[in-house]
Amino acid sequence: MFKRALLFSVLGLFVVAVRAADTGPSFFAPPGADPKTSPPFSNAVMVDGTFYVAGHLGLDLATGKAGSDAEAEARLVMDAVKQTLERGGLTMEDLISVTVYCTDLDLYDKFNAVYRGYFHEHYPARAFIGVAKLVRGAHFEVAGVAYKSKTAHKH
Numbered sequence: 001m002f003k004r005a006l007l008f009s010v011l012g013l014f015v016v017a018v019r020a021a022d023t024g025p026s027f028f029a030p031p032g033a034d035p036k037t038s039p040p041f042s043n044a045v046m047v048d049g050t051f052y053v054a055g056h057l058g059l060d061l062a063t064g065k066a067g068s069d070a071e072a073e074a075r076l077v078m079d080a081v082k083q084t085l086e087r088g089g090l091t092m093e094d095l096i097s098v099t100v101y102c103t104d105l106d107l108y109d110k111f112n113a114v115y116r117g118y119f120h121e122h123y124p125a126r127a128f129i130g131v132a133k134l135v136r137g138a139h140f141e142v143a144g145v146a147y148k149s150k151t152a153h154k155h
Contacts, residue, residue: 028087044084051088051146055101056080057138066138070107074114077140082118085146094146095124101141105130111140 028044045052058067058077067073082092100111108128124144134141 026088028084044088046088049148051085051090051094051148053081053084053142053144053146055099055141055143056084057134057136058140059136059138064136066136070110070139071114073139074111077138077142078114078118081142081144088146090146090148092118093120093122094148095144096147097145098124098126099143100126100128101131101134101143102128103131103134103139107139 024047026046027042028046029038029042041054043054043056056077058073058075058080059065060067060076067076081095085091085094100115102108102111105128111128131141
């Protein structure tokens with residue numbers, strides 16, 4: 001009888017621990033966003049240590065328009081992704097997958113020149129996809145997935 005009671009106690013603690021670990025998704029809105037006028041999506045969502053970054057554009061926040069040239073726009077879009085990760089307690093090194101949408105595949109090398117500067121040793125998996133058009137005249141849109149384990153290793 002004692003063994004059965006101990007087993008149920010241990011199982012009960014396990015269920016409590018699992019429930020405590022599964023806190024559900026956390027949604028991240030853009031800083032200062034007004035839910036009534038903002039686009040109908042979250043900037044990012046965190047679920048069980050995985051951080052899903054929505055597509056970001058390289059927009060100048062003062063004008064709301066794309067960067068003045070490809071390199072400037074690439075910096076703006078990568079800075080936007082970096083800032084979103086930081087709001088979730090992550091860094092660029094936590095990115096495991098990136099998707100880049102680009103309206104001109106001839107900008108591939110220019111984007112890569114900027115992109116390299118945001119990582120140290122390891123790069124996330126990446127897709128670079130040509131598209132006909134992006135909103136607000138942007139050349140680049142970047143989305144990603146990051147992961148932060150409790151026992152994350154340093155690179």
